[in-house]
Amino acid sequence: MSSDTAVAPGADAPSLVVGEQFDDAPQQQAAASLGMWLFLATEIMFFGALFMAYAIARVRFPDAFAAASRHTELVLGTANTAILLTSSAFMALAVEAARVNARKLTMVLLLVTAVLGAVFGGIKLTEYVIDYRDHLVPWLDFAFDPRHATGASIFFSLYFTMTGLHLVHLVVGIALVLAVAWGVGRQRRNVVGDHVEIVGLYWHFVDIVWIFLYPCLYLISRA
């Protein structure tokens, strides 16, 4: 292999490999972070359009949205929020562990994060099954109070679209976390450090999207 890479100087990251287009490891890490933040900026626009659609529909059908929201599973949604927030805390620790090159600890923390993400996904799918049994899926056998049927149908269309897209992002996140954990476990060069950090950024973003989805979908009117 040609000398297109070089081991980065500095004792903190003995396994880091620097691409030839970068001057040093910090520059490479800064570029990786910037790239992920740029991607997250596009994701903000992506989810932002859905939240805007939600806001307009909620203003048009306030009573129907309140009635429909009361049919969501508050306990499961709240538990899922706590699980995802906890997973973010573990991910933040994984990034710190990677920073000090504690490989085993990084791998353990990443696996805990992935497991919590999987639990979130399992609970979300359970919710979908309950929603289906309660005839709340607009494209199937939707049944709701006729006074609010139109607005409730729009609410649940947005509910499944937004939580479904969030779930897709979560599954991608779990795959990325497991891939990085596997790389750390195999002691692959260049995995610890910047890879963990940029996957962490993605994971936290998925968490933030849910932070806004939770009150929008579960908490409209419970009093």
Add this chain to the structure above:
Amino acid sequence: MSLPHLARLNTQVIRVNALTWVALLVLLALTCGSAFLRLGPWNVVINFGIAVIKAALVVLVFMKLTKGAMTIQIVAGLAVVTLAILALLSGTDFWFRY
């Protein structure tokens, strides 16, 4: 059984992350509890306000936005500002149309 190499982590970092996690769960309890109070339009304000605070905690502590490069802060800021502009334009159109 203790986690391997846990001692290598900076205790200050662990403490800050733990406190942030506790704060996030407390805020979750607050926002959930407030939904059971009849506060009229304030329900929305409280829910959205707490969501913004929770997101800010994640961005500032877990994602370390303020410790990143200036270019990253500009990208993150521009994304939020652009979204706000688009929301404002769409909202204005909707407001006068209906």
